[in-house]
Amino acid sequence: xxxxxxxxxxxxxxxxxxxxxxxxxxxxxxxxxxxxxxxxxxxxxxxxxxxxxxxxxxxxxxxxxxxxxxxxxxxxxxxxxxxxxxxxxxxxxxxxxxxxxxxxxxxxxxxxxxxxxxxxxxxxxxxxxxxxxxxxxxxxxxxxxxxxxxxxxxxxxxxxxxxxxxxxxxxxxxxxxxxxxxxxxxxxxxxxxxxxxxxxxxxxxxxxxxxxxxxxxxxxxxxxxxxxxxxxxxxxxxxxxxxxxxxxxxxxxxxxxxxxxxxxxxxxxxxxxxxxxxxxxxxxxxxxxxxxxxxxxxxxxxxxxxxxxxxxxxxxxxxxxxxxxxxxxxxxxxxxxxxxxxxxxxxxxxxxxxxxxxxxxxxxxxxxxxxxxxxxxxxxxxxx
Ligand SMILES: Cc1ncc(COP(=O)(O)O)c(C=O)c1O
Numbered sequence: 096x097x098x099x100x101x102x103x104x105x106x107x108x109x110x111x112x113x114x115x116x117x118x119x120x121x122x123x124x125x126x127x128x129x130x131x132x133x134x135x136x137x138x139x140x141x142x143x144x145x146x147x148x149x150x151x152x153x154x155x156x157x158x159x160x161x162x163x164x165x166x167x168x169x170x171x172x173x174x175x176x177x178x179x180x181x182x183x184x185x186x187x188x189x190x191x192x193x194x195x196x197x198x199x200x201x202x203x204x205x206x207x208x209x210x211x212x213x214x215x216x217x218x219x220x221x222x223x224x225x226x227x228x229x230x231x232x233x234x235x236x237x238x239x240x241x242x243x244x245x246x247x248x249x250x251x252x253x254x255x256x257x258x259x260x261x262x263x264x265x266x267x268x269x270x271x272x273x274x275x276x277x278x279x280x281x282x283x284x285x286x287x288x289x290x291x292x293x294x295x296x297x298x299x300x301x302x303x304x305x306x307x308x309x310x311x312x313x314x315x316x317x318x319x320x321x322x323x324x325x326x327x328x329x330x331x332x333x334x335x336x337x338x339x340x341x342x343x344x345x346x347x348x349x350x351x352x353x354x355x356x357x358x359x360x361x362x363x364x365x366x367x368x369x370x371x372x373x374x375x376x377x378x379x380x381x382x383x384x385x386x387x388x389x390x391x392x393x394x395x396x397x398x399x400x401x402x403x404x405x406x407x408x409x410x411x412x413x414x415x416x417x418x419x420x421x422x423x424x425x426x427x428x429x430x431x432x433x434x435x436x437x438x439x440x441x442x443x444x445x446x447x448x449x450x451x452x453x454x455x456x457x458x459x460x461x462x463x464x465x466x467x468x469x470x471x472x473x474x475x476x477x478x479x
Contacts, residue, residue, distance in 0.1 A: 204411035
């Protein structure tokens with residue numbers, strides 16, 4: 096076997112290309128790249144200093160937070176394992192259930208950290224596709240666009256037969272608000288679910304995440320967590336309790352923002368014939384496909400010329416797609432979409448001058464206005 100191939104097979108994954116990109120590219124002035132809601136301000140939580148403390152009785156969970164999370168999820172507190180965001184929840188869940196060499200099936204497209212974490216743990220990752228043409232359905236025969244209860248149940252039965260577990264990352268579940276089904280944890284003992292207050296509620300800074308698992312596994316998760324973080328920041332636990340007390344109010348704000356922004360995005364999509372898209376009905380992100388041209392070039396142009404960020408589909412193994420997040424403030428979103436429309440016009444009007452390789456994105460020359468004179472403008476974006 097060639098040495099390079101051997102190294103490739105034995106070298107452990109020790110980083111996430113997507114996370115490195117996200118931490119260095121996400122914060123453009125016009126941000127369509129974030130998957131979560133705009134930050135919910137501390138001032139609106141109406142926190143009183145007397146409600147906070149720096150150190151407290153947090154060992155295998157902080158009891159008030161354990162109870163609040165259990166109540167929110169409709170489970171017993173001994174099924175809840177607190178974690179630093181859904182990211183750490185996913186890591187813990189995989190680390191507790193996987194041995195090196197275990198086979199893991201992960202949907203595609205997916206959040207890149209799920210794949211790199213499984214690889215870091217030495218699992219053999221296999222992917223199954225949820226295709227764009229089928230509306231990303233898990234089962235093509237399923238009529239519903241969402242992963243329905245029945246589909247998940249069937250998955251659970253298959254998993255039981257082969258002694259597998261099913262990890263369901265539910266970080267966007269609450270974006271269904273009143274229509275959200277209850278957590279998949281209730282479907283059977285083989286289900287482990289992860290979630291957090293980070294995305295849908297704009298509370299990323301709290302890092303309030305959790306895992307739901309049957310009590311024996313939950314205990315194993317707590318003990319494994321001792322090797323990672325021992326105890327969390329207690330002030331964050333106290334703030335998480337306050338946030339959970341006011342979750343209805345925070346959810347109402349999130350719902351209003353997402354509904355308004357979704358209309359705006361769908362109006363933008365409606366006016367475009369250079370993208371394949373489906374109307375966004377739920378959630379915080381859309382994943383259209385660029386019909387012609389390079390998504391890397393589009394991303395580079397958008398960032399350089401229009402100060403706007405989107406996430407290239409290559410991070411989801413679908414390089415002709417890009418991700419648009421709609422959780423930002425509405426006026427910012429409107430401007431960002433207008434800028435995206437201009438960049439789409441630019442790349443369709445004239446092929447991008449150089450192939451946009453990673454690392455090349457800040458040195459691209461864009462043809463001057465005068466060079467583009469005389470080109471027909473595309474259909475104007477309809478406003479909502
Ligand atoms: C599917 C999925 N899971 C987990 C996360 C990370 O969530 P958290 O910020 O709670 O760690 C993300 C972030 O984009 C995500 O898309």
